[in-house]
Amino acid sequence: MSLLIFFLLSCLKIAVVLAIFLGAVAYTVLLERKLVGRIQNRWGPTRVGPFGLWQPMADGLKLFLKEDLIPTGVYRPLYILAPMIALGCALISIAVIPFGARITWHGVDMFEVANVNIGLLVILGVTSVGVYGIALAGWSSNNKYSLLGALRASAQVISYELALGLSLVGVVLRAGSLNLRTIVGSQSAHGLLSWNVFGGFQFVAFFIYLMAAYAETNRAPFDLPEAETELTAGYHTEYSSMKFAMFFMAEYANMITVGCVATLLFFGGWTSPFGSLLPAFGGIFLQAIVPVFWFVFKVFCFLFLYIWVRGTLPRLRYDQLMGFGWKFLMPLAIANILATSLWLALRSA
Amino acid sequence: MAVPIAYYLVLSAILFSIGVGAFLIKRNIITVFMSIELMLNAVNLSFVAFAYQWHRVQGQIFVFFVMVVAAAEAVVGLAIIIAIFRSRSTLNVDQVNLMKL
Protein backbone atom coordinates (compact mmCIF):
# COMPACT_ATOMS: atom_id res chain seq x y z
CA MET A 1 0.00 0.00 0.00
CA SER A 2 2.77 2.43 0.91
CA LEU A 3 4.54 1.46 -2.29
CA LEU A 4 1.46 2.52 -4.24
CA ILE A 5 1.26 5.85 -2.41
CA PHE A 6 4.97 6.39 -3.04
CA PHE A 7 4.51 5.60 -6.72
CA LEU A 8 1.49 7.89 -7.17
CA LEU A 9 3.05 10.77 -5.26
CA SER A 10 6.27 10.37 -7.25
CA CYS A 11 4.34 10.53 -10.51
CA LEU A 12 2.60 13.67 -9.29
CA LYS A 13 5.93 15.21 -8.27
CA ILE A 14 7.48 14.37 -11.64
CA ALA A 15 4.55 15.91 -13.50
CA VAL A 16 4.64 19.12 -11.46
CA VAL A 17 8.43 19.48 -11.61
CA LEU A 18 8.51 18.82 -15.36
CA ALA A 19 5.73 21.32 -16.01
CA ILE A 20 7.50 24.01 -13.99
CA PHE A 21 10.84 23.15 -15.57
CA LEU A 22 9.53 23.36 -19.12
CA GLY A 23 7.82 26.65 -18.30
CA ALA A 24 11.12 27.88 -16.88
CA VAL A 25 12.88 26.83 -20.09
CA ALA A 26 10.38 28.76 -22.20
CA TYR A 27 10.70 31.88 -20.08
CA THR A 28 14.50 31.62 -20.01
CA VAL A 29 14.38 32.04 -23.79
CA LEU A 30 12.38 35.23 -23.27
CA LEU A 31 14.77 36.38 -20.53
CA GLU A 32 17.69 35.88 -22.87
CA ARG A 33 16.12 37.79 -25.71
CA LYS A 34 15.19 40.69 -23.48
CA LEU A 35 18.51 40.83 -21.64
CA VAL A 36 20.64 40.53 -24.77
CA GLY A 37 18.43 43.19 -26.28
CA ARG A 38 18.96 45.56 -23.36
CA ILE A 39 22.74 44.92 -23.48
CA GLN A 40 22.63 45.85 -27.15
CA ASN A 41 20.64 48.99 -26.28
CA ARG A 42 17.33 47.89 -27.73
CA TRP A 43 14.11 46.47 -26.29
CA GLY A 44 13.69 42.73 -26.58
CA PRO A 45 10.28 41.34 -27.58
CA THR A 46 7.61 43.74 -26.32
CA ARG A 47 4.65 43.25 -28.64
CA VAL A 48 3.16 39.94 -27.61
CA GLY A 49 1.45 40.51 -24.28
CA PRO A 50 2.51 43.00 -21.62
CA PHE A 51 6.32 43.42 -21.74
CA GLY A 52 6.42 40.59 -24.25
CA LEU A 53 5.45 38.01 -21.64
CA TRP A 54 3.37 35.88 -24.02
CA GLN A 55 6.30 35.64 -26.49
CA PRO A 56 7.23 32.06 -25.47
CA MET A 57 3.69 30.95 -26.25
CA ALA A 58 3.94 32.51 -29.68
CA ASP A 59 7.36 30.93 -30.22
CA GLY A 60 6.13 27.53 -29.16
CA LEU A 61 3.10 27.76 -31.42
CA LYS A 62 5.26 28.83 -34.35
CA LEU A 63 7.75 26.01 -33.90
CA PHE A 64 4.95 23.50 -33.49
CA LEU A 65 3.16 24.55 -36.65
CA LYS A 66 6.23 24.78 -38.88
CA GLU A 67 6.72 22.22 -41.60
CA ASP A 68 8.77 19.26 -40.38
CA LEU A 69 11.29 18.71 -43.16
CA ILE A 70 13.27 15.49 -43.26
CA PRO A 71 15.95 15.66 -46.01
CA THR A 72 16.21 12.59 -48.22
CA GLY A 73 19.78 11.44 -47.57
CA VAL A 74 19.62 11.35 -43.78
CA TYR A 75 19.95 8.19 -41.73
CA ARG A 76 16.40 8.28 -40.43
CA PRO A 77 16.46 6.31 -37.17
CA LEU A 78 19.31 8.36 -35.72
CA TYR A 79 18.05 11.61 -37.22
CA ILE A 80 14.81 11.24 -35.27
CA LEU A 81 16.44 9.75 -32.16
CA ALA A 82 19.16 12.38 -31.64
CA PRO A 83 16.98 15.33 -30.51
CA MET A 84 15.11 12.96 -28.21
CA ILE A 85 18.37 11.91 -26.56
CA ALA A 86 19.43 15.54 -26.19
CA LEU A 87 16.15 16.67 -24.64
CA GLY A 88 15.71 13.52 -22.55
CA CYS A 89 19.12 13.83 -20.94
CA ALA A 90 18.58 17.53 -20.33
CA LEU A 91 15.31 16.84 -18.50
CA ILE A 92 16.46 13.82 -16.46
CA SER A 93 18.94 15.69 -14.30
CA ILE A 94 16.19 17.77 -12.63
CA ALA A 95 15.10 14.57 -10.90
CA VAL A 96 17.94 14.57 -8.36
CA ILE A 97 17.99 18.29 -7.64
CA PRO A 98 16.50 19.34 -4.31
CA PHE A 99 15.05 22.82 -4.28
CA GLY A 100 13.85 23.10 -0.73
CA ALA A 101 14.42 21.74 2.74
CA ARG A 102 13.49 18.13 3.43
CA ILE A 103 9.79 18.18 4.18
CA THR A 104 7.99 14.90 3.90
CA TRP A 105 4.33 14.15 3.35
CA HIS A 106 3.16 10.57 3.72
CA GLY A 107 6.85 9.61 3.85
CA VAL A 108 7.60 11.17 0.48
CA ASP A 109 10.06 14.04 0.12
CA MET A 110 8.21 17.10 -1.17
CA PHE A 111 11.02 19.13 -2.70
CA GLU A 112 13.05 16.56 -4.53
CA VAL A 113 11.91 13.93 -6.97
CA ALA A 114 14.53 11.30 -6.07
CA ASN A 115 17.01 11.45 -3.22
CA VAL A 116 19.85 9.35 -4.58
CA ASN A 117 23.03 8.75 -2.60
CA ILE A 118 25.10 9.36 -5.70
CA GLY A 119 23.07 12.34 -6.92
CA LEU A 120 26.07 14.31 -8.16
CA LEU A 121 27.31 11.35 -10.23
CA VAL A 122 23.87 10.97 -11.78
CA ILE A 123 24.09 14.53 -13.08
CA LEU A 124 27.61 13.92 -14.44
CA GLY A 125 26.52 10.65 -16.05
CA VAL A 126 23.52 12.20 -17.73
CA THR A 127 25.72 14.99 -19.08
CA SER A 128 28.09 12.36 -20.48
CA VAL A 129 25.29 10.55 -22.28
CA GLY A 130 23.97 13.84 -23.65
CA VAL A 131 26.98 13.98 -26.00
CA TYR A 132 25.26 11.36 -28.15
CA GLY A 133 22.47 13.76 -29.03
CA ILE A 134 24.98 16.11 -30.63
CA ALA A 135 27.24 13.51 -32.24
CA LEU A 136 24.45 11.42 -33.77
CA ALA A 137 22.58 14.51 -34.98
CA GLY A 138 25.60 15.74 -36.87
CA TRP A 139 26.46 12.39 -38.38
CA SER A 140 22.98 11.37 -39.42
CA SER A 141 22.31 14.70 -41.15
CA ASN A 142 24.42 13.72 -44.16
CA ASN A 143 25.86 17.22 -44.32
CA LYS A 144 29.52 18.24 -44.07
CA TYR A 145 28.82 21.33 -41.96
CA SER A 146 26.71 19.33 -39.54
CA LEU A 147 29.35 16.64 -39.18
CA LEU A 148 32.12 19.16 -38.53
CA GLY A 149 29.99 21.10 -36.08
CA ALA A 150 28.98 17.92 -34.31
CA LEU A 151 32.56 16.65 -34.04
CA ARG A 152 33.75 19.98 -32.69
CA ALA A 153 30.88 20.23 -30.23
CA SER A 154 31.30 16.68 -28.96
CA ALA A 155 35.07 17.05 -28.60
CA GLN A 156 34.48 20.28 -26.69
CA VAL A 157 31.89 18.68 -24.41
CA ILE A 158 33.97 15.63 -23.53
CA SER A 159 37.07 17.75 -22.92
CA TYR A 160 35.34 20.06 -20.50
CA GLU A 161 33.54 17.21 -18.72
CA LEU A 162 36.89 16.43 -17.14
CA ALA A 163 37.41 19.89 -15.69
CA LEU A 164 33.75 19.93 -14.61
CA GLY A 165 34.00 16.67 -12.71
CA LEU A 166 37.33 17.51 -11.12
CA SER A 167 36.16 20.91 -9.93
CA LEU A 168 33.31 19.28 -8.01
CA VAL A 169 35.65 16.97 -6.09
CA GLY A 170 36.67 19.75 -3.69
CA VAL A 171 33.04 20.25 -2.70
CA VAL A 172 32.55 16.52 -2.24
CA LEU A 173 35.66 16.34 -0.05
CA ARG A 174 34.30 19.05 2.20
CA ALA A 175 30.82 17.54 2.45
CA GLY A 176 31.97 13.93 2.67
CA SER A 177 29.14 12.67 0.48
CA LEU A 178 27.84 12.70 -3.07
CA ASN A 179 24.27 13.21 -1.90
CA LEU A 180 23.07 16.69 -2.88
CA ARG A 181 21.06 17.18 0.31
CA THR A 182 24.12 16.34 2.43
CA ILE A 183 26.26 18.75 0.43
CA VAL A 184 23.80 21.57 1.05
CA GLY A 185 23.56 20.51 4.67
CA SER A 186 27.31 20.98 5.09
CA GLN A 187 26.90 24.61 4.05
CA SER A 188 24.03 25.60 6.29
CA ALA A 189 25.92 26.37 9.48
CA HIS A 190 26.42 30.14 9.43
CA GLY A 191 24.48 31.52 6.49
CA LEU A 192 26.59 33.31 3.89
CA LEU A 193 29.94 32.54 5.46
CA SER A 194 29.65 28.79 5.38
CA TRP A 195 28.75 28.55 1.71
CA ASN A 196 31.31 26.55 -0.20
CA VAL A 197 32.41 29.42 -2.34
CA PHE A 198 33.28 31.61 0.67
CA GLY A 199 33.82 29.63 3.85
CA GLY A 200 34.73 26.43 2.07
CA PHE A 201 37.40 28.22 0.01
CA GLN A 202 36.11 26.73 -3.19
CA PHE A 203 36.15 29.96 -5.17
CA VAL A 204 38.75 28.57 -7.59
CA ALA A 205 36.63 25.45 -8.02
CA PHE A 206 33.57 27.66 -8.60
CA PHE A 207 35.43 29.61 -11.25
CA ILE A 208 36.51 26.38 -12.98
CA TYR A 209 33.02 24.93 -12.70
CA LEU A 210 31.45 28.00 -14.23
CA MET A 211 33.74 28.05 -17.22
CA ALA A 212 33.54 24.30 -17.76
CA ALA A 213 29.75 24.52 -17.56
CA TYR A 214 29.66 27.31 -20.14
CA ALA A 215 31.67 25.08 -22.45
CA GLU A 216 29.54 22.02 -21.67
CA THR A 217 26.33 23.74 -22.62
CA ASN A 218 27.94 25.14 -25.79
CA ARG A 219 27.16 28.70 -24.77
CA ALA A 220 28.60 32.10 -24.08
CA PRO A 221 32.20 32.49 -25.25
CA PHE A 222 32.42 28.77 -26.13
CA ASP A 223 29.64 28.52 -28.67
CA LEU A 224 31.72 28.14 -31.83
CA PRO A 225 30.11 24.83 -32.88
CA GLU A 226 26.70 26.40 -33.21
CA ALA A 227 27.50 30.00 -34.01
CA GLU A 228 25.35 31.22 -36.84
CA THR A 229 28.18 32.97 -38.62
CA GLU A 230 30.57 30.06 -38.49
CA LEU A 231 29.24 26.70 -39.60
CA THR A 232 25.78 27.69 -40.82
CA ALA A 233 24.21 26.27 -37.70
CA GLY A 234 26.50 23.43 -36.77
CA TYR A 235 24.93 20.16 -35.81
CA HIS A 236 21.32 21.31 -35.99
CA THR A 237 21.51 22.75 -39.52
CA GLU A 238 19.21 20.16 -41.05
CA TYR A 239 16.62 20.21 -38.30
CA SER A 240 13.34 22.10 -38.44
CA SER A 241 10.21 22.61 -36.37
CA MET A 242 9.73 20.27 -33.42
CA LYS A 243 13.15 18.57 -33.60
CA PHE A 244 14.92 21.92 -33.68
CA ALA A 245 12.73 23.04 -30.82
CA MET A 246 13.90 19.97 -28.87
CA PHE A 247 17.57 20.93 -29.32
CA PHE A 248 16.75 24.48 -28.40
CA MET A 249 14.90 23.43 -25.24
CA ALA A 250 17.69 21.00 -24.36
CA GLU A 251 20.23 23.82 -24.44
CA TYR A 252 18.21 26.04 -22.10
CA ALA A 253 17.32 23.13 -19.84
CA ASN A 254 21.04 22.38 -19.51
CA MET A 255 21.64 26.04 -18.62
CA ILE A 256 19.07 25.86 -15.84
CA THR A 257 20.52 22.56 -14.56
CA VAL A 258 23.98 24.12 -14.44
CA GLY A 259 22.58 27.03 -12.45
CA CYS A 260 20.83 24.65 -10.05
CA VAL A 261 23.97 22.57 -9.50
CA ALA A 262 26.08 25.70 -8.96
CA THR A 263 23.68 27.01 -6.31
CA LEU A 264 23.49 23.64 -4.58
CA LEU A 265 27.21 23.01 -4.53
CA PHE A 266 28.72 26.44 -4.09
CA PHE A 267 26.08 28.86 -2.87
CA GLY A 268 24.29 26.95 -0.17
CA GLY A 269 21.27 25.77 -2.17
CA TRP A 270 18.12 26.87 -0.46
CA THR A 271 19.71 28.28 2.72
CA SER A 272 19.27 31.98 3.24
CA PRO A 273 22.41 34.13 3.28
CA PHE A 274 21.41 35.52 6.65
CA GLY A 275 21.53 32.07 8.20
CA SER A 276 19.99 32.06 11.62
CA LEU A 277 20.29 35.82 12.19
CA LEU A 278 16.72 36.51 11.16
CA PRO A 279 14.13 35.10 13.56
CA ALA A 280 11.88 32.42 12.11
CA PHE A 281 8.61 34.08 11.24
CA GLY A 282 5.37 32.89 9.76
CA GLY A 283 3.78 29.49 10.03
CA ILE A 284 4.93 26.10 8.81
CA PHE A 285 3.78 26.77 5.28
CA LEU A 286 5.91 29.90 4.97
CA GLN A 287 8.91 28.13 6.52
CA ALA A 288 8.64 25.51 3.78
CA ILE A 289 8.20 27.91 0.87
CA VAL A 290 10.79 30.61 1.66
CA PRO A 291 13.84 28.32 1.02
CA VAL A 292 12.38 27.48 -2.39
CA PHE A 293 12.24 31.19 -3.17
CA TRP A 294 15.88 31.59 -2.16
CA PHE A 295 16.82 28.69 -4.46
CA VAL A 296 14.90 30.12 -7.40
CA PHE A 297 16.42 33.56 -6.82
CA LYS A 298 19.95 32.15 -6.85
CA VAL A 299 19.30 30.13 -10.02
CA PHE A 300 17.89 33.28 -11.59
CA CYS A 301 21.12 35.12 -10.72
CA PHE A 302 23.08 32.38 -12.49
CA LEU A 303 20.91 32.62 -15.58
CA PHE A 304 21.40 36.37 -15.55
CA LEU A 305 25.17 35.85 -15.39
CA TYR A 306 25.01 33.32 -18.25
CA ILE A 307 23.12 35.71 -20.49
CA TRP A 308 25.23 38.69 -19.46
CA VAL A 309 28.43 36.81 -20.42
CA ARG A 310 26.84 35.78 -23.71
CA GLY A 311 25.99 39.32 -24.60
CA THR A 312 29.34 40.75 -23.63
CA LEU A 313 32.25 38.46 -24.46
CA PRO A 314 33.52 37.55 -27.94
CA ARG A 315 33.74 33.98 -29.05
CA LEU A 316 36.82 31.80 -28.52
CA ARG A 317 38.41 30.15 -31.53
CA TYR A 318 38.29 26.38 -31.46
CA ASP A 319 41.96 25.72 -30.78
CA GLN A 320 41.99 28.40 -28.09
CA LEU A 321 38.97 26.72 -26.56
CA MET A 322 40.51 23.24 -26.48
CA GLY A 323 43.86 24.54 -25.25
CA PHE A 324 42.11 26.43 -22.47
CA GLY A 325 40.24 23.34 -21.31
CA TRP A 326 43.09 20.89 -21.38
CA LYS A 327 46.09 23.03 -20.50
CA PHE A 328 44.63 25.46 -18.02
CA LEU A 329 41.39 24.32 -16.43
CA MET A 330 42.27 20.68 -15.88
CA PRO A 331 45.63 21.26 -14.11
CA LEU A 332 44.01 24.04 -12.09
CA ALA A 333 41.21 21.70 -11.02
CA ILE A 334 43.72 19.05 -9.96
CA ALA A 335 45.67 21.70 -8.02
CA ASN A 336 42.41 22.69 -6.33
CA ILE A 337 41.79 19.08 -5.27
CA LEU A 338 45.30 18.90 -3.82
CA ALA A 339 44.93 22.18 -1.96
CA THR A 340 41.48 21.29 -0.60
CA SER A 341 42.56 17.86 0.63
CA LEU A 342 45.66 19.36 2.27
CA TRP A 343 43.52 21.98 4.00
CA LEU A 344 41.01 19.38 5.21
CA ALA A 345 43.74 17.01 6.40
CA LEU A 346 45.54 19.79 8.30
CA ARG A 347 42.26 21.03 9.78
CA SER A 348 41.35 17.65 11.17
CA ALA A 349 44.86 16.79 12.35
CA MET B 1 10.81 -11.24 -4.06
CA ALA B 2 14.40 -12.40 -4.27
CA VAL B 3 16.46 -13.19 -7.32
CA PRO B 4 18.98 -16.01 -6.94
CA ILE B 5 22.55 -14.97 -7.67
CA ALA B 6 22.72 -17.94 -10.06
CA TYR B 7 20.39 -16.05 -12.42
CA TYR B 8 22.80 -13.12 -12.57
CA LEU B 9 25.62 -15.54 -13.35
CA VAL B 10 23.59 -17.21 -16.10
CA LEU B 11 22.90 -13.76 -17.60
CA SER B 12 26.62 -13.02 -17.45
CA ALA B 13 27.33 -16.35 -19.20
CA ILE B 14 24.81 -15.57 -21.94
CA LEU B 15 26.30 -12.12 -22.55
CA PHE B 16 29.81 -13.56 -22.60
CA SER B 17 28.85 -16.25 -25.10
CA ILE B 18 27.15 -13.74 -27.36
CA GLY B 19 30.36 -11.70 -27.16
CA VAL B 20 32.40 -14.73 -28.19
CA GLY B 21 29.99 -15.41 -31.05
CA ALA B 22 30.15 -11.83 -32.28
CA PHE B 23 33.96 -11.95 -32.07
CA LEU B 24 34.06 -15.02 -34.30
CA ILE B 25 31.32 -14.10 -36.74
CA LYS B 26 31.64 -10.39 -37.46
CA ARG B 27 33.95 -9.18 -40.18
CA ASN B 28 34.19 -5.48 -39.32
CA ILE B 29 37.16 -4.82 -37.09
CA ILE B 30 35.36 -2.23 -34.97
CA THR B 31 32.47 -4.60 -34.27
CA VAL B 32 34.96 -7.29 -33.24
CA PHE B 33 36.43 -4.79 -30.82
CA MET B 34 33.00 -3.96 -29.44
CA SER B 35 32.38 -7.64 -28.80
CA ILE B 36 35.50 -7.67 -26.61
CA GLU B 37 33.97 -4.82 -24.60
CA LEU B 38 30.78 -6.87 -24.30
CA MET B 39 32.75 -9.81 -22.92
CA LEU B 40 34.45 -7.55 -20.37
CA ASN B 41 31.09 -6.20 -19.26
CA ALA B 42 29.71 -9.72 -18.83
CA VAL B 43 32.62 -10.54 -16.55
CA ASN B 44 32.02 -7.31 -14.62
CA LEU B 45 28.46 -8.43 -13.93
CA SER B 46 29.61 -11.73 -12.46
CA PHE B 47 32.16 -9.90 -10.30
CA VAL B 48 29.44 -7.65 -8.86
CA ALA B 49 27.18 -10.67 -8.32
CA PHE B 50 29.89 -12.43 -6.33
CA ALA B 51 30.65 -9.25 -4.40
CA TYR B 52 27.02 -9.38 -3.29
CA GLN B 53 27.26 -13.10 -2.54
CA TRP B 54 30.20 -12.83 -0.18
CA HIS B 55 29.41 -9.30 1.07
CA ARG B 56 32.89 -8.15 0.13
CA VAL B 57 33.68 -4.85 -1.48
CA GLN B 58 36.78 -6.19 -3.25
CA GLY B 59 34.62 -7.62 -6.05
CA GLN B 60 33.35 -4.18 -6.89
CA ILE B 61 36.82 -2.69 -6.75
CA PHE B 62 37.98 -5.29 -9.25
CA VAL B 63 35.17 -4.16 -11.55
CA PHE B 64 36.53 -0.64 -11.21
CA PHE B 65 39.97 -1.83 -12.32
CA VAL B 66 38.50 -3.84 -15.19
CA MET B 67 36.70 -0.70 -16.37
CA VAL B 68 39.92 1.29 -16.31
CA VAL B 69 41.85 -1.39 -18.17
CA ALA B 70 39.06 -1.74 -20.73
CA ALA B 71 39.14 2.02 -21.30
CA ALA B 72 42.90 2.00 -21.82
CA GLU B 73 42.63 -0.99 -24.15
CA ALA B 74 39.82 0.63 -26.15
CA VAL B 75 41.89 3.77 -26.63
CA VAL B 76 44.99 1.97 -27.84
CA GLY B 77 43.01 -0.52 -29.96
CA LEU B 78 41.10 2.22 -31.73
CA ALA B 79 44.33 4.08 -32.40
CA ILE B 80 45.69 0.91 -34.01
CA ILE B 81 42.50 0.54 -36.05
CA ILE B 82 42.84 4.12 -37.30
CA ALA B 83 46.47 3.45 -38.27
CA ILE B 84 45.46 0.27 -40.15
CA PHE B 85 42.65 2.09 -41.90
CA ARG B 86 45.05 4.79 -43.03
CA SER B 87 47.39 2.31 -44.68
CA ARG B 88 44.88 -0.20 -46.13
CA SER B 89 41.62 1.75 -46.46
CA THR B 90 39.57 -1.21 -45.35
CA LEU B 91 37.94 -2.27 -42.10
CA ASN B 92 37.37 -5.88 -43.05
CA VAL B 93 39.37 -8.34 -40.94
CA ASP B 94 39.67 -10.80 -43.82
CA GLN B 95 41.54 -8.27 -45.92
CA VAL B 96 44.10 -7.41 -43.25
CA ASN B 97 46.01 -10.64 -43.89
CA LEU B 98 49.39 -9.49 -45.19
CA MET B 99 52.28 -8.36 -43.02
CA LYS B 100 53.43 -6.22 -45.93
CA LEU B 101 52.00 -2.73 -45.67
Place this chain on the structure above:
Amino acid sequence: MHLVLFIFFGGLCVAGALNLLLQRHPINSALSLIVVMSSLAVLYLLLGAEFLAAAQVIVYSGAIMVLFTFVIMLLNAGKEERTHGSRAAYMVGIPGVAVLVSLLAFIFLSARSHLAQARLGEYVVSTSDLSKVLFRDLLLPFEVTSLLILIAILGAVALASREH
Protein backbone atom coordinates in the same frame (compact mmCIF):
# COMPACT_ATOMS: atom_id res chain seq x y z
CA MET C 1 9.55 -6.38 -7.88
CA HIS C 2 13.20 -7.29 -7.98
CA LEU C 3 12.44 -10.23 -10.26
CA VAL C 4 10.42 -8.06 -12.65
CA LEU C 5 13.19 -5.48 -12.88
CA PHE C 6 15.83 -8.19 -13.31
CA ILE C 7 13.92 -9.90 -16.11
CA PHE C 8 13.19 -6.63 -17.88
CA PHE C 9 16.73 -5.26 -17.80
CA GLY C 10 18.35 -8.66 -18.25
CA GLY C 11 16.17 -9.20 -21.31
CA LEU C 12 17.17 -5.78 -22.57
CA CYS C 13 20.87 -6.72 -22.15
CA VAL C 14 20.44 -9.96 -24.09
CA ALA C 15 18.39 -8.23 -26.80
CA GLY C 16 21.05 -5.55 -27.18
CA ALA C 17 23.82 -8.14 -27.35
CA LEU C 18 21.93 -10.14 -29.99
CA ASN C 19 21.32 -6.94 -31.92
CA LEU C 20 25.06 -6.26 -31.85
CA LEU C 21 25.57 -9.67 -33.40
CA LEU C 22 22.86 -9.41 -36.02
CA GLN C 23 23.22 -5.82 -37.30
CA ARG C 24 25.19 -5.20 -40.46
CA HIS C 25 26.07 -1.55 -39.94
CA PRO C 26 28.58 -0.89 -37.11
CA ILE C 27 26.78 2.22 -35.88
CA ASN C 28 23.73 0.09 -35.04
CA SER C 29 25.98 -2.36 -33.20
CA ALA C 30 27.50 0.54 -31.25
CA LEU C 31 24.08 1.84 -30.23
CA SER C 32 22.96 -1.62 -29.11
CA LEU C 33 26.11 -1.94 -27.04
CA ILE C 34 25.23 1.37 -25.36
CA VAL C 35 21.83 -0.09 -24.49
CA VAL C 36 23.55 -3.18 -23.03
CA MET C 37 25.84 -1.06 -20.90
CA SER C 38 23.05 1.11 -19.55
CA SER C 39 20.98 -1.95 -18.67
CA LEU C 40 24.00 -3.43 -16.93
CA ALA C 41 24.24 -0.23 -14.89
CA VAL C 42 20.67 -0.81 -13.69
CA LEU C 43 21.55 -4.42 -12.84
CA TYR C 44 24.47 -3.16 -10.76
CA LEU C 45 22.03 -0.91 -8.91
CA LEU C 46 19.85 -3.94 -8.21
CA LEU C 47 22.90 -5.65 -6.70
CA GLY C 48 23.59 -2.67 -4.45
CA ALA C 49 26.61 -1.29 -6.31
CA GLU C 50 25.48 2.32 -6.68
CA PHE C 51 28.88 3.90 -7.34
CA LEU C 52 29.66 1.23 -9.94
CA ALA C 53 26.37 1.89 -11.69
CA ALA C 54 27.22 5.58 -11.98
CA ALA C 55 30.78 4.75 -13.07
CA GLN C 56 29.44 2.33 -15.69
CA VAL C 57 27.27 5.06 -17.20
CA ILE C 58 29.94 7.76 -17.02
CA VAL C 59 32.93 5.67 -18.16
CA TYR C 60 31.47 3.03 -20.45
CA SER C 61 28.33 4.57 -21.97
CA GLY C 62 29.51 8.13 -21.81
CA ALA C 63 33.17 7.92 -22.76
CA ILE C 64 34.30 4.59 -24.23
CA MET C 65 31.27 4.20 -26.48
CA VAL C 66 31.52 7.84 -27.54
CA LEU C 67 35.06 6.99 -28.65
CA PHE C 68 33.77 4.03 -30.64
CA THR C 69 31.03 6.16 -32.18
CA PHE C 70 33.56 8.83 -33.18
CA VAL C 71 35.82 6.28 -34.86
CA ILE C 72 32.86 4.76 -36.74
CA MET C 73 31.75 8.22 -37.86
CA LEU C 74 35.22 9.41 -38.85
CA LEU C 75 36.24 6.28 -40.71
CA ASN C 76 32.84 6.27 -42.38
CA ALA C 77 32.46 2.55 -41.81
CA GLY C 78 29.79 1.25 -44.14
CA LYS C 79 27.73 -1.90 -44.09
CA GLU C 80 29.64 -5.10 -43.60
CA GLU C 81 30.38 -7.28 -46.62
CA ARG C 82 30.28 -11.05 -46.48
CA THR C 83 33.68 -12.46 -47.30
CA HIS C 84 34.88 -16.05 -47.64
CA GLY C 85 36.17 -16.18 -44.10
CA SER C 86 32.78 -15.69 -42.55
CA ARG C 87 31.31 -19.03 -43.69
CA ALA C 88 33.77 -21.05 -41.63
CA ALA C 89 33.22 -18.71 -38.69
CA TYR C 90 29.46 -19.36 -38.82
CA MET C 91 29.95 -23.10 -38.87
CA VAL C 92 32.32 -23.13 -35.91
CA GLY C 93 31.05 -20.09 -34.10
CA ILE C 94 27.37 -20.77 -33.63
CA PRO C 95 27.64 -24.34 -32.30
CA GLY C 96 30.63 -23.37 -30.18
CA VAL C 97 28.74 -20.52 -28.58
CA ALA C 98 25.73 -22.74 -27.96
CA VAL C 99 27.92 -25.31 -26.24
CA LEU C 100 29.62 -22.64 -24.15
CA VAL C 101 26.42 -21.03 -22.96
CA SER C 102 24.71 -24.33 -22.13
CA LEU C 103 27.73 -25.60 -20.21
CA LEU C 104 28.04 -22.43 -18.15
CA ALA C 105 24.30 -22.20 -17.53
CA PHE C 106 24.21 -25.84 -16.42
CA ILE C 107 27.05 -25.29 -13.95
CA PHE C 108 25.55 -22.13 -12.49
CA LEU C 109 22.02 -23.44 -12.23
CA SER C 110 23.10 -26.69 -10.57
CA ALA C 111 24.99 -24.66 -7.96
CA ARG C 112 21.90 -22.55 -7.30
CA SER C 113 21.33 -23.84 -3.82
CA HIS C 114 24.88 -23.03 -2.75
CA LEU C 115 24.58 -19.40 -3.80
CA ALA C 116 22.73 -16.62 -2.01
CA GLN C 117 19.53 -14.86 -2.97
CA ALA C 118 19.74 -11.19 -3.89
CA ARG C 119 17.24 -8.89 -2.23
CA LEU C 120 16.80 -5.22 -2.99
CA GLY C 121 18.48 -2.98 -0.45
CA GLU C 122 19.98 -5.76 1.62
CA TYR C 123 23.62 -5.03 0.80
CA VAL C 124 24.22 -1.51 -0.47
CA VAL C 125 27.84 -0.49 -0.78
CA SER C 126 28.29 3.21 -0.17
CA THR C 127 30.97 5.19 -1.94
CA SER C 128 32.86 5.73 1.30
CA ASP C 129 33.08 1.95 1.94
CA LEU C 130 34.45 1.47 -1.55
CA SER C 131 36.97 4.26 -1.26
CA LYS C 132 38.19 3.09 2.16
CA VAL C 133 39.27 -0.22 0.68
CA LEU C 134 40.50 1.29 -2.57
CA PHE C 135 42.73 3.93 -1.05
CA ARG C 136 44.03 1.95 1.92
CA ASP C 137 44.38 -1.75 1.12
CA LEU C 138 44.57 -1.47 -2.66
CA LEU C 139 46.56 1.72 -3.03
CA LEU C 140 49.36 0.11 -5.06
CA PRO C 141 47.06 -1.33 -7.78
CA PHE C 142 45.37 2.07 -7.93
CA GLU C 143 48.65 3.86 -8.58
CA VAL C 144 49.74 1.24 -11.10
CA THR C 145 46.41 1.70 -12.91
CA SER C 146 46.97 5.43 -13.20
CA LEU C 147 50.39 4.70 -14.71
CA LEU C 148 48.68 2.31 -17.13
CA ILE C 149 46.30 5.04 -18.26
CA LEU C 150 49.23 7.41 -18.81
CA ILE C 151 50.99 4.81 -20.98
CA ALA C 152 47.76 4.21 -22.93
CA ILE C 153 47.39 7.94 -23.62
CA LEU C 154 50.98 8.19 -24.85
CA GLY C 155 50.58 5.08 -27.00
CA ALA C 156 47.35 6.29 -28.56
CA VAL C 157 48.75 9.71 -29.39
CA ALA C 158 51.86 8.13 -30.89
CA LEU C 159 49.88 5.62 -32.97
CA ALA C 160 47.23 7.94 -34.26
CA SER C 161 49.41 10.89 -35.20
CA ARG C 162 50.25 11.35 -38.83
CA GLU C 163 53.83 10.72 -39.83
CA HIS C 164 55.65 13.81 -40.92
